[in-house]
Amino acid sequence: GAGVSQTPSNKVTEKGKYVELRCDPISGHTALYWYRQSLGQGPEFLIYFQGTGAADDSGLPNDRFFAVRPEGSVSTLKIQRTERGDSAVYLCASSEMLNSPLHFGNGTRLTVT
Amino acid sequence: AQSVSQHNHHVILSEAASLELGCNYSYGGTVNLFWYVQYPGQHLQLLLKYFSGDPLVKGIKGFEAEFIKSKFSFNLRKPSVQWSDTAEYFCAVTSNSGGYQKVTFGTGTKLQVIP
Numbered sequence: 001g002a003g004v005s006q007t008p009s010n011k012v013t014e015k016g017k018y019v020e021l022r023c024d025p026i027s028g029h030t031a032l033y034w035y036r037q038s039l040g041q042g043p044e045f046l047i048y049f050q051g052t053g054a055a056d057d058s059g060l061p062n063d064r065f066f067a068v069r070p071e072g073s074v075s076t077l078k079i080q081r082t083e084r085g086d087s088a089v090y091l092c093a094s095s096e097m098l099n100s101p102l103h104f105g106n107g108t109r110l111t112v113t
Numbered sequence: 114a115q116s117v118s119q120h121n122h123h124v125i126l127s128e129a130a131s132l133e134l135g136c137n138y139s140y141g142g143t144v145n146l147f148w149y150v151q152y153p154g155q156h157l158q159l160l161l162k163y164f165s166g167d168p169l170v171k172g173i174k175g176f177e178a179e180f181i182k183s184k185f186s187f188n189l190r191k192p193s194v195q196w197s198d199t200a201e202y203f204c205a206v207t208s209n210s211g212g213y214q215k216v217t218f219g220t221g222t223k224l225q226v227i228p
Contacts, residue, residue, distance in 0.1 A: 040220070041220055042219050042220045042221050043203070104156045
């Protein structure tokens with residue numbers, strides 16, 4: 001079946017603008033994760049959803065970052081007042097159940113100019 | 114808090130050479146261990162995993178890893194690498210805290226295999 005889909009694949013925005021990044025997980029996967037990967041680094045945890053609720057948002061860097069998953073499927077990561085330091089690849093992953101491996105999307109490369 | 118260390122940031126090997134990539138983790142409880150691989154232009158994908166049982170686990174494409182609890186290590190090995198193994202490799206650890214798995218990744222090792 002289809003894998004995890006992330007759109008857009010690339011996003012260039014100006015400093016101070018608002019952006020939304022979308023993740024469409026594998027059908028039936030209840031767990032959804034957002035990670036951020038900067039150059040030369042491993043994926044850094046941002047937020048985890050179990051169903052519709054954010055079970056752990058401890059990785060969100062500050063209150064400019066917010067994520068939702070209103071129907072327990074598609075998730076949107078929202079970044080307000082973007083800063084150049086937000087430039088990174090934002091990865092989404094889903095998993096079927098506890099201890100199942102993560103299935104990653106191709107990521108959204110965000111560039112803030 | 115859990116953490117993962119990968120000491121080799123960039124490894125260059127000739128085809129047919131043997132590979133060992135180091136991974137050490139820090140966590141006091143029960144962990145699950147993974148290696149993920151990212152081929153050029155592709156998404157991260159699972160290479161192999163350890164949950165319990167035999168500490169020597171085998172994954173896809175001839176890769177294996179050994180969990181040594183006393184050393185907090187989970188090193189990745191392959192006896193003979195191929196050019197197609199050129200990729201970035203990430204070690205990851207999960208712990209079952211709060212009823213879900215929190216996955217922590219290492220910084221990755223870029224492997225370049227020269228034909």
